[in-house]
Amino acid sequence: MAKKIGLYGVLAFCLYVLFFYWYLFYFSQSSLPFEYQGTKADPATFLNERELMLTEEYSKIRNFLFFISTPIEWLFYLLILLFGLSKTFKRWSEQSAKYRILQQAIYLIWLSVAAFIATTPLSYVSYSLSKKYNISTQSFSSWMKDELIDFWINYGTLFLIVSVLYWLMRKSGKKWWFYGWLISIPFTLFMMFLQPVVIDPLYNDFYPLKNKELETKILDIANSAGIPAEHVFEVNMAEKTNALNAYVTGIGSNSRIVLWDTTLNRLTEDQILFIMAHEMAHYVEKHLYIGIAGYLVFSLLGLYIISRLMRAIVSRWGEALKISAVNDIASLPLFLLLLSMLMYVSSPFSNTVSRYQEMRADRYAIEMTQNSEAAIGTFQELTKAGLSQVNPPLLVKIFRYGHPTMLERITRIEEYELEQRNQQ
Template sequence: MSRILFIVFAGLLVAGLPADIIFAQSGSAPFDVEQASRAYIDTLQGEELEKSNNYFEGGYWLILWGALIGILVDFVILQSRFSARFRDWAERVTKRHWLQPALYALPYVIAGFLLTLPWTIYTGFFREQRYGLMSQSFGDWFGEQMIGLVISLLIFPLLVMAIFAVIRRAPKTWWLWGTGVVSIFLFIGMMLGPVFISPLFNDYHEMADGPMRDRIVAMAAEYDIPAENIYVFDQSKQHKRISANVSGIGPTIRISLNDNLLERTDPDEVAAVMGHELGHYVLGHTWRTIFILALIIGLGLFLVARLAPRLIERHGAKWGVRTISDPAAIPILSLILTAYFFAATPALNSLVRITESDADQFGLDTAREPDGFAKVAMRLSEYRKIEPGPVEEMLFFDHPSGATRVRMAMQWKADNIENPVIQNPGKLEQE
């Protein structure tokens, strides 16, 4: 019997019938989750694997150096007494105490932008270009940095004006009220960002009618997700990365796909990605994220409320900072928060990673495209290390690693697909 099967198998191969179909028909190859996972994971080899690992592992050091540079910039602004000068200028412009922090924020934001500009250029442009992840010219990239600066000059003054208003009114419990203020700003940003900020960087147009849009609409309708607005945006002008999102709150909710997702992937991959993104909406991740961030920010502001007065008492005269309600204290608040968020990086990553994993599971259940999901996980290896160690993944990954996602997809396939077949994905396009 085995000789007959061998002859039939050889004949079908000669005829050009794919081996995975043969296995499916003969039932002779049991589905092994690890073997099916390795079929995908092992497609990344050689120089591409090394390049992916080097890029992502280099990011570990960027976290440290970015925090140190942020602390150093705030220290320079304090030590040089520029902070006091910014405050003095604000007091000369207006006698209204409530407006002075907003005026102070203008030169403070510009100074921070200029002092960190060499670092920003290296990490945001040259490093991305070196790894083949940048599609823009330097001029276009820098133009977007200027747009970001203008946005900061509009939003940050309003935020610090509100924070210092609660510091003056509730000097002992300001950190608690300040947490509420920041949460309100987060909510407004999530609601208005998709409508007013995102279009400043990309052009959005309605997704054309067709089978792919119909499938997205059907998936959304299954969970009563508003799908009147499905947009495609031209992110290929910036980079090659694939992405999509369900953004906004209430009347601003919209589904968006970047053009890379539609042009670089197959329909099963698009469905898998959209299932994941729809999961964020159905599972209430926007509200969960606001709540969790509020708790984390609240703890950070509590530490600021305890540490900043001590720093001001010891060094305030040298820096020209009077009290914590003095706008000149903003760099002190900033450097404490920078150190706090650096220390909290593993916790922040884990919280986000758990949310993303929940969306992954939802996406698999909704799209029912485990192989499409696995292929997308492999494409993301362009800029994410594919197979880290467990501790490494816990500390540095804000999404499940590619290997984790592939194994999840193959386990789902084993549990939910009748007579599953191990696929040979071959070499995925990387250009």
């Protein structure tokens, strides 16, 4: 049975990879519909021929890597179970420590190291690709440092979650998913509170915006939007990337406005103010809190589905997967496999909600700044800096895009311009 499950798993993965290779490189089209050609949304009007060619090449390869990365994770967890490695990690941990909490910590080290070894080659390919196309400016040592920081943050977070979840599985039986969800609420809020001041500085240096005149203008917009921000922070991203970004992060007293230095170096002041107005719109329209509420609802539903699936799978295929019970720590790869699958399946819905919120933020920003030229110029520069497709294939948009496509964003700005002219 184990061989059959493994064979079907590998075959499904191969068919999945072949489908997306065919779809991205041979079937899908990213050319603009005729009615948009020659408009400000047409990349041929603001990119040269080389940039157009590089955008298509880079986008196709990057999208392909995205679509195969998550299934590789699924295949990894499946093989870890089928080959009995999860059970072996459990046995080693029990031989190494007396107390259960230490055994779980040791088990997670083995599993995390195995996952790191399995996924790092694809991460390196992605890093090398961004270097080749001049998106990334990061040195290998700096990239590896970030990978190791990711490893230890993920390990520490996973250790806390696993310790609580498997304790609940042993103590609460079939209701573990509900009690785990209740505990996740304060934990999620606490992590969001810590993110800007504890986690983010591990990767980059943050400091108050050097351009005080620009900071004053940004804070004026923030005050008019009712955002309690006292400082705008600048982060040194130029040593890692040529991409552009800005965001509002954190909750409560730790909320802050952040600008990448690449954005400051490349965009005009009016374009930066448009981006800031866009980011502040998320605060004004309570998108962060709507997102938290949505996450909690989906996590409740997700944990319930996982609990039902784990019981059914262990009952039917537990012997083949080398899992004796749901509350056995050796079942963790199955939990992570199901969690990853649910997140992947639900991503089209969450991306749709996100795109709607981003569209609302664009509208808010253009109404606040009243500068459509700066707005369109911003989107054109973002396209150029990230080598992004203006009109990506449908499946790429559905599964990857939490923002509207550049075609949609620029077109809406042009429609807004037309509305304003008609009202005059």
